[in-house]
Amino acid sequence: MNDKRIPHIKSVETRYFEERDALFRGLQRLDRRTFMKVSTGAAAAAVAAGVSYHAHTFLPINVASAAEGGGARQEFTFAYISDSHLYAKKTNERFVRQLLRAVDDVNALDPQPDFVLYGGDLAQLGRKEELDLGAQILKSLKAPVHMMVGEHDWFFDMGHRWNELFGPENYSFNHKGVHFVVLMSVHEKDFWTPRGLTPAERMHTVAGLDNAIQSAFEVGATERAWLKKDLEKVPTSTPIIVFSHSPLYKLYRPWNFWTDDAEDVQAILQRFEHVTVLHGHTHQVLTNRIGNIDFHGMLSTAWPWPYAPQGLPALTVQMNRPNPFDPNDGLGDGTATVHPDGLVDKLYSLWNRNPMAVKASYLRGSSQQDAPALPTLASY
């Protein structure tokens, strides 16, 4: 198989439309005077205003937007890899190879993303050797990595090894005018003590997506208090991007496509103008919008999940049903482009298939043209 990533092979048509989009996006940001210059073909003036030209088509493809609002925010991109579910190498080398493929994908991005988000479930059964192996592989990423924890990383030793390797599970940082929050959202109420389960049995129970013995995922009161405090001094105009392993809404309880205190978390985020949540766990293209919050899922590098039989958000355009004869179908990684206004375009770089873009313009209902293409084979 050609290991030069498919997402990077774009047709002339795709490139034309991308350039066209970029041009018009850029033009919107220009003031009237610069616009006149551009539209009258005063190329030199346009270049001076930060418009660059694509050598092949002579269409302007990039309009510098740093000048907007006193140079506050610029457009930037970050990449994601998620849900690799590594066993020890001798147990299962396939999941290892798949994570390596995603690392290659991200390292091949040109320009490089500002950082890489790892979306949780690095390990399958939370063992030290699994987490260590994952940490070692992720070291080869060229861009800096921000780690998020998943339930498969947690429930063997309750996060002990993960914390040793990657630090605290809840943290925040600012990047180019956007406030990022990484939230541990997969706490579970104690189901193991009454049953007398060993740590390995507890982990095994949580590792089964359809295992009904486990409790529902929740952020929990302590973490919610931390989140509230973290956001206290952040102005409402600052774009907020939250990374959580479980979707921060209620989709389908039997598979824990669910966060039990989702409404409480959403209430904390409600006062901000633009909030985007990126979550792992669901291993599929998943789109939702609740109030001011846009939600995007992430692809897995290990295996795809089917869509839940109930509760699928109306905005979700499903990815194609993975073909069992096509290894690695339905898997992948991707990027998110953060616009100067704080809105996020999400790109799902599906291996072996065309990438799927879920744009903020589609989510916010401002462009029906930006709706992702419908799948030919939907979930049963």
Add this chain to the structure above:
Amino acid sequence: MKTTPWLAVALIALLSQAAAANPPPSSPVKGAKVVKLCDNKTTVQVAADTPQTPEEGKKIADALMAQWQAKNPDNKWVAEEVEAHQVVPPEDNSKLIGTGQSSTYGAVSAQDVKVWNTETYKEAVYGSTVFHSGDQLGSEIAVSCDMCHPRAANTHPETYPKFQPTLGRVALLRDMINWCIEHPVRGKVLAPDDPKMRALESYILAQRKGVALDYGKR
């Protein structure tokens, strides 16, 4: 439901007192009767002068059952598997009780319906244990069916048979099960009548109960 097993055992135990005339392998207490469980192995000794009353029968049955349960610690596997993975129960045929003709003489009894239901369900529940266990599937890479198919989602058994170009022939559900065992699971393929294959088919079909057959659908 809960009380019936010991009742059945009590009946068997009482009936088999007469049949227990052959000397058991262990040396019996002189003058005691030996009562055997229907597994033909578990026994208890009963004093010869024990009155043949239901109360005494229950005591004997309880003693036998206690021994059997101690020897079979996994005996609650059906209940445990159902609690974890919520296997869809089979059609409840209780409306047939008292009507028609059963496999034995007379109308369908509650016992008939219970046996149908229990045995059918047990096959699907066994299938669920295989479906959720990389070890039972013989996976070399610790992969099980539920990793891609939680609660058998997206297995769509109602769409078979259908032509699968990759296999070069019309595939039945069991062909796809074997394809998955061989490739993503990396285990050993099962013979069509392998107990595990029969159980896997039962589980997958059970989870799609009520869905219309639609063979050939993609």
